[in-house]
Amino acid sequence: MKTQLFKKDFITTQDWSVDELQTMIDVGLKLKADFAMGAPQDHILRAKTLYMLFFEESTRTRNSFETGMTQLGGHAIYLTPKATQVGHGENARDTGKVLGSYGNAIAVRDCRTGIGQKYLYEMAKHAPVPIYSMQDDVDHPNQAMADLMTMQELFGRNLRGRKFVISWTYAPKYVRPLSVPQSLLMLMPRFGLDVTLVYPKGYHLMPEIMEIARKNAEAAGVKLEETHDMDAAFADADFLYPKSWGPIMVTEEEAEVEAMAAQHEDWRVTQERMKLAKKHAVYMHCMPIDRGHEADDEVIDGPQSVIYQQAENRLHIQKALMALTMGGRW
Numbered sequence: 591m592k593t594q595l596f597k598k599d600f601i602t603t604q605d606w607s608v609d610e611l612q613t614m615i616d617v618g619l620k621l622k623a624d625f626a627m628g629a630p631q632d633h634i635l636r637a638k639t640l641y642m643l644f645f646e647e648s649t650r651t652r653n654s655f656e657t658g659m660t661q662l663g664g665h666a667i668y669l670t671p672k673a674t675q676v677g678h679g680e681n682a683r684d685t686g687k688v689l690g691s692y693g694n695a696i697a698v699r700d701c702r703t704g705i706g707q708k709y710l711y712e713m714a715k716h717a718p719v720p721i722y723s724m725q726d727d728v729d730h731p732n733q734a735m736a737d738l739m740t741m742q743e744l745f746g747r748n749l750r751g752r753k754f755v756i757s758w759t760y761a762p763k764y765v766r767p768l769s770v771p772q773s774l775l776m777l778m779p780r781f782g783l784d785v786t787l788v789y790p791k792g793y794h795l796m797p798e799i800m801e802i803a804r805k806n807a808e809a810a811g812v813k814l815e816e817t818h819d820m821d822a823a824f825a826d827a828d829f830l831y832p833k834s835w836g837p838i839m840v841t842e843e844e845a846e847v848e849a850m851a852a853q854h855e856d857w858r859v860t861q862e863r864m865k866l867a868k869k870h871a872v873y874m875h876c877m878p879i880d881r882g883h884e885a886d887d888e889v890i891d892g893p894q895s896v897i898y899q900q901a902e903n904r905l906h907i908q909k910a911l912m913a914l915t916m917g918g919r920w
């Protein structure tokens with residue numbers, strides 16, 4: 591178990607070793623069990639402060655981080671560009687240095703294409719405290735780790751040889767970032783999973799992320815396949831992670847996005863499609879789900895769905911991250 595993680599940034603799982611990531615899951619499982627038993631946790635981050643800067647809205651991420659800080663004895667402060675001088679152009683360096691001189695960690699959600707993750711790394715270069723990604727244009731590491739924690743709870747720690755499918759699905763309006771599929775694509779091969787990525791033409795991911803994922807798969811000795819056939823991809827899967835993302839590598843222009851998506855309304859998860867996977871396969875989604883477009887209610891609310899367990903595990907995995915990087919014996 592690698593526990594020397596004090597002050598370590600968490601902007602992408604790529605910056606952490608497999609052992610360090612497994613430590614985060616193991617601590618998350620312990621905190622989850624202790625919380626269920628009512629064991630005291632409010633000494634772990636007593637009087638410590640997390641700043642949460644959101645460039646975009648959130649239900650799960652904001653509330654799981656904020657609640658996690660309360661449960662560990664600390665305090666979280668919700669910030670937006672409008673509520674701070676960030677909106678008037680104060681840069682990442684100045685914001686990070688100042689907030690870092692008051693509190694103990696800074697978490698940022700910034701999904702602006704070509705800007706978000708760079709902003710986080712710039713802040714991390716100058717802030718004296720750890721920086722966490724709460725989702726950016728490239729990665730959503732806390733989501734991917736909550737998902738992996740859920741998978742280990744369901745199928746055990748050894749996931750080698752299991753098939754994990756990341757599938758594009760139809761959603762009519764909102765242009766979702768590439769960060770969730772990309773975070774899964776990079777992380778899952780490192781934990782022994784064979785990964786299949788399936789999407790209609792035009793919805794490809796960032797080439798540099800594909801390259802990282804291929805290298806991860808090669809190093810781990812697992813398969814990484816890319817296809818445009820949703821039904822073929824679903825065959826024999828253990829984990830199905832179908833979700834919408836925008837054609838960001840092609841366009842973010844609203845009318846073009848809508849026109850492109852409209853050609854693929856049949857990319858929806860139905861009970862019939864679920865039957866193509868293994869009998870024990872689970873349906874996963876980071877939420878929010880566009881019900882009736884991305885998937886049918888009978889799948890989302892059906893016995894194979896683990897979406898609420900994933901959402902709950904956001905709390906426990908982030909508490910582990912904060913305890914390991916802000917607290918501990920230091």
Ligand code: CP
Binds near residue numbers: 648652725733876
């Ligand atoms: N999955 C996720 O990050 O949800 P929110 O956008 O509600 O935070």
